[in-house]
Amino acid sequence: MALMVEDDLLEEGKTLRGEPERPMGATGLVVVNEEVKPVLSWRLAMPKFIISSPYPIWWVNALTAHRNAQQTSMALQLSKFTLFRRCGWLTSADEVLFLSKQSQLSHYPVRWTEIHKSWQRRSFATLKSGKVIPAKKKxxxxxxxLEKFQQYSRNYIQSWIIQGKVIVDGKVVTKAGHPVSDKAIVEIKAEIPKYVCRAGHKLEAAIEQLGVDVTGKVALDSGLSTGGFTDCLLQHxxxxxxGVxxxxGQVxxxxxxxxxxxVIERTNLRYLTELPQKVDLVTLDLSFISILVVMPAVVNLMKEEATLITLIKPQFEARRSQVGGGGIVRDPLVHQxxxxxxxxxVEDLGFKCNGWIESPLKGADGNIEFLACFTRTVNSPLTTE
Known part of the structure; x- marks a missing residue:
């Protein structure tokens, strides 16, 4: 359906010193050779050139054109739409003007600016100094x-947003998916965590309470996830x-x-046979698998007299009948x-237990967890060396 400009609705000689009358049924107005023409209908166009203006536009946002010999196929972009619209046929000699909100709705001239076909959906606001700049997505x-505060995990960021601790251009935003422009000023008004995630505090408790010396050690952290254990090891x-x-994509x-x-991702510790070097220390924070299942692989990656710190999660170690609703293990006897x-x-594999503690923090689902520390004392019969 081609755009129609009805001659009997033209208002010849209108200076637009006041707000022009909008003809019934018109979707917008465009001025051609000092005539105000109402836009009644439109269809899609594939413009190669666009006419731009440095002034704000009233009703009509921009005019686009496809240059063809002496005739020019004009297209119109209405302020409430994002696609360019066809606007009949005009010659390049025609004087095309915009209607503006400023300066008492005076006429303003426009100029040609070349654009690429793929920029058909770009906003008129991106046209500056004769250059077309692709619109940036929010x-x-x-x-x-995450880009601005790379030291924090996605979990921390999303939690702060929900708690109303993230400020965007002076306003509190509580939706993680809220669209933000590149120019927006984003601030976080929250207590800065010591580690990238809460798991770091669990390992810290074991290191301090069980007297583990981490200084200068080469470590293997399995169940890396966000990196809380690794962050704690580095800070100690x-x-x-x-990190395995x-x-x-969670780190x-x-x-x-x-x-x-x-970082070694997409790797099951159970099938990891070697590392560039043997490690002095292993930390385990595993889910949906028993610690004892991966221990044969762990032994082969450790030095003699190496240290093992493991987070014991009863919900993944107990029998199915011992796990209550919601995956919670509540019975202290099951914990024991x-x-x-x-x-x-673990001791049967050639380790000595140096002690255990209850984790200072519960698991994400509310389960009580424990941390145990072991020292390797003899070569395990499972070692492949």
């Missing part, structure tokens, strides 16, 4: 925060950490970019049974 608030003096995780940028960390099973199983 990003999600949580993505902007570890010289290098191999079966998942992908905080702070950890991923640290030169002291080698799980601890004893893990300690005996």
């Amino acid at each position: 990003k999600r608030l949580d993505e902007v925060c 003096g570890a010289s290098f950490v191999y 995780d079966v998942g992908y 905080a940028d702070k950890i991923r970019r640290d030169e002291r960390v080698s 049974e799980v601890r004893e099973k893990i300690m005996k199983g």
Whole structure:
């Protein structure tokens, strides 16, 4: 359906010194050779050139054109739409003007600016000094925060947003998916965490209460996830950490970019046979698998007299009948049974238990967890050396 300009609706000689009358049924007005022409209908166009103006536009945002010999196919972009619209046929000699809100709605001249076909959906506001700049898409608030505050994990960022601790251009925003422009000023009004995620505080408790010396050690952190254990190891003096995780893309940028960390993703520890070097220390924070299942692989990656710190999660170690609703293990007797099973199983592989503690923080689902520390004392019969 081509755009129609009805001659009987033209208002010849109108100066637009006041707000022009909008003809019934018209979707907008355009001025051609000092005539006000109402726009009644439109269809899609594929413009190669666009007419731009440095002034704000009233009703009509922009005129686009496809240059064809002496005739020019004009297209119109209405302020409430994002696609360019066809606007009949005009010659390049025609004087095309915009209607503006400013200066008492005076006429303003426009000029030609070449654009690429693929920019058909770009906004008129992106046209500056005769150059067409592709419109920039807004990003999600949580993505902007992750780029700006790379030392924090996505979980922390999203939690702060929900709590109303993220400010965008002076206003509190509580939706992680809120669109934010590149020019927006984003601030976080929250207490800065010590580690990239809460898991770091669990390992810190074990290191301090069980007297583990991490300084200068080469470590393996399995169940890397966001990197809380690895962050804790580095802050306590570890010289290098191999971070292994079966998942992908969860590691905080702070950890991923640290030169002291080698991130090994999409890797099941159970089938990891070697590392560039044997490690002095292993930390385990595993889910949906028993610690004892991965221990044969762990033994082969450790030095003699190396240290093992493992987070014991009863919900993944107890029998199915012992796990209550919501995956919670509430019975203290089951907790004790799980601890004893893990300690005996690890000791049977040539380790000595140096003690255990209850984790200062519960698991994400509310389960009580425990941390146990072991020292390797003899070569395990499972070692392949």
